[in-house]
Amino acid sequence: MKVLDIRKDGLEDIGKQGIGEVTITGCLGERYIGCGMKDGVLHVVGTPGNALASYLDGGTVYVDGNAQDAAADTMNAGLLAVKGSAGDALAYGMRGGRVYILGDAGYRAGVHMKAYEEKKSILVIGGRSGSFLGEYLAGGIIIVLGLGYEGRNITGYFCGNGMYAGTIYLRTDKTPPNLSDKLIRRSVDKKEKEDILRPIISDFASAFSIPAEKCLEGSFIAIEADKSKSYSQLYAAV
Amino acid sequence: MKREGEIRISSGCAISGIFCRDGRRISGEAIRKSIAVMHNRSNGLGGGFAAYGIYPQYRDYFALHIFYDSQEAREETERFLDKRFDIINLSKIPTRQIPAISDAPLIWRYFVSPLPHMLQDSQLDEDEYTSRSMIRINDSITGAYVVSCGKDMGVFKAVGYPEDVADFYRIEEYEGYSWTAHGRYPTNTPGWWAGSHPFSLLDLTVVHNGEISSYDANRRAVEMYGYSCNLLTDTEVITYILDYLTRKQGLTLKESSEVIAAPFWTTIAIKDEEERKRLSYLRKMFSSFLITGPFSILVGFSGGMMALNDRLKLRSLVAAEKGSTVYFSSEEAAIRVIEESPDRIRAPRGGEAVIVSLDKESRC
Numbered sequence: 001m002k003v004l005d006i007r008k009d010g011l012e013d014i015g016k017q018g019i020g021e022v023t024i025t026g027c028l029g030e031r032y033i034g035c036g037m038k039d040g041v042l043h044v045v046g047t048p049g050n051a052l053a054s055y056l057d058g059g060t061v062y063v064d065g066n067a068q069d070a071a072a073d074t075m076n077a078g079l080l081a082v083k084g085s086a087g088d089a090l091a092y093g094m095r096g097g098r099v100y101i102l103g104d105a106g107y108r109a110g111v112h113m114k115a116y117e118e119k120k121s122i123l124v125i126g127g128r129s130g131s132f133l134g135e136y137l138a139g140g141i142i143i144v145l146g147l148g149y150e151g152r153n154i155t156g157y158f159c160g161n162g163m164y165a166g167t168i169y170l171r172t173d174k175t176p177p178n179l180s181d182k183l184i185r186r187s188v189d190k191k192e193k194e195d196i197l198r199p200i201i202s203d204f205a206s207a208f209s210i211p212a213e214k215c216l217e218g219s220f221i222a223i224e225a226d227k228s229k230s231y232s233q234l235y236a237a238v
Numbered sequence: 239m240k241r242e243g244e245i246r247i248s249s250g251c252a253i254s255g256i257f258c259r260d261g262r263r264i265s266g267e268a269i270r271k272s273i274a275v276m277h278n279r280s281n282g283l284g285g286g287f288a289a290y291g292i293y294p295q296y297r298d299y300f301a302l303h304i305f306y307d308s309q310e311a312r313e314e315t316e317r318f319l320d321k322r323f324d325i326i327n328l329s330k331i332p333t334r335q336i337p338a339i340s341d342a343p344l345i346w347r348y349f350v351s352p353l354p355h356m357l358q359d360s361q362l363d364e365d366e367y368t369s370r371s372m373i374r375i376n377d378s379i380t381g382a383y384v385v386s387c388g389k390d391m392g393v394f395k396a397v398g399y400p401e402d403v404a405d406f407y408r409i410e411e412y413e414g415y416s417w418t419a420h421g422r423y424p425t426n427t428p429g430w431w432a433g434s435h436p437f438s439l440l441d442l443t444v445v446h447n448g449e450i451s452s453y454d455a456n457r458r459a460v461e462m463y464g465y466s467c468n469l470l471t472d473t474e475v476i477t478y479i480l481d482y483l484t485r486k487q488g489l490t491l492k493e494s495s496e497v498i499a500a501p502f503w504t505t506i507a508i509k510d511e512e513e514r515k516r517l518s519y520l521r522k523m524f525s526s527f528l529i530t531g532p533f534s535i536l537v538g539f540s541g542g543m544m545a546l547n548d549r550l551k552l553r554s555l556v557a558a559e560k561g562s563t564v565y566f567s568s569e570e571a572a573i574r575v576i577e578e579s580p581d582r583i584r585a586p587r588g589g590e591a592v593i594v595s596l597d598k599e600s601r602c
Contacts, residue, residue, distance in 0.1 A: 029275050029571025047571045066583070068569055069554050087570075087585065088554055106585050107551040130551065130587065156587065157505055178504055 115139030261600030283429025284422025286395025307381030388441030448533030551588030
């Protein structure tokens, strides 16, 4: 595996390394690391800048520390795994692939994530998220585990506001504060937990080498759009 | 010069702050290093620094930093000052000529105290006397701009990238216990010297990343109370609102933050009754001072600093601590560059004021 220092080698030269496994060290706010990466594995050491792994298109990006704002923006495929926390606007408009954050996520995580045919975006947050989680969600799955925040609010305000498809799973039995009346909150049964959550959460746990059982402990609730209440008149009378 | 709202230029900005709770005075080198990491958030049209604890030898005097467009403006201002203040020291602020900074105005510094008989006749306290005099200068002397006028503090700002502004003002030669910095990417107004951040009145300074959509409503409200917005930038109004709420209305900084970044009514509705009453009172009583639109601000004042986001958290803000030093910044990288392993690092929530102050034993 090649090890490169972003301060000496520069992001452009690192991009020319081609397929394979590369570690870049010394990151300090450099934007667009792993942007549009189609294949290969990138290990990031330090604090990468905004728009990390934006438009990620099949490659894998591991981050040792924290990510800043707008990570995985409009990501299409691949994996972004962050051992620390992520800033605001994580996985905005994500269309496919997996984003795993072991720590917390900032405001507006997973806004307008989508799914289409075989494409299904998956966002897992190990800690808690800020307000506006999954706002305008159009598809895909968001899971917030709230590890270390047991018994507390793990989503902030306005969770899932304006969402019309997809599912938000929360490892808690508390309904998020201010939940819109256009959303439904239901408990997750054993079958759904085994069939849908276990495979995703096991994969999440293995990415960080932590025990999956701990992440699956306790009850989950799901937030979904209430199909009987349409948004067609929210902004304009039809 | 076109006024706010008459010209649009597209967007960004960076802020950074360092506060030593133990009162330790550090050189400006650290804040320069921090703000420089976020070079790409600015576009060279403004940079600046506020520093506290830098004039211990003149601690009891108001330190005036003033820009002049001409010698005539300086002479007129000095005549004005002479009538109202005892000027105990005056000099040009030392600068370093560098190619990156050009078209500098005349930059002067005065240490003053109100003339006792004038102060007594005015029936005002010395803060009000001084702030009224400074607003008069900004408002009525063409080509004179008071950049800062607090005690034991000062603002250093210019058109340029913040790291160049630091070099221009020899910022590394000052030592303070509290520093804020701003890298500007002006959105609605042209970049000009007095329009760079920080904005200040007395010892209160504000650096701001964002854009206030309620600017004109806020300006009209604050101008009813004797303030005057002359510097063509939205941030100026935040400074006057905070001065009004804290110094004139006697609100705490936390209460002021609940006025300018008031929670939504839906959020207030789910609080317990006492909190609901308190928050509703603040929203109703001071409704004209609600600031809408994206902002993250750092407010400096004697002995403390406050970091605050708008209630939707539409701009980034990171806080960190290491021992007795507190750091705030638009990006985590700008903190890591000066403190590689903080004890704690976190992102304050929207509308959550983070307020730090000097430890008791280090207050003077």
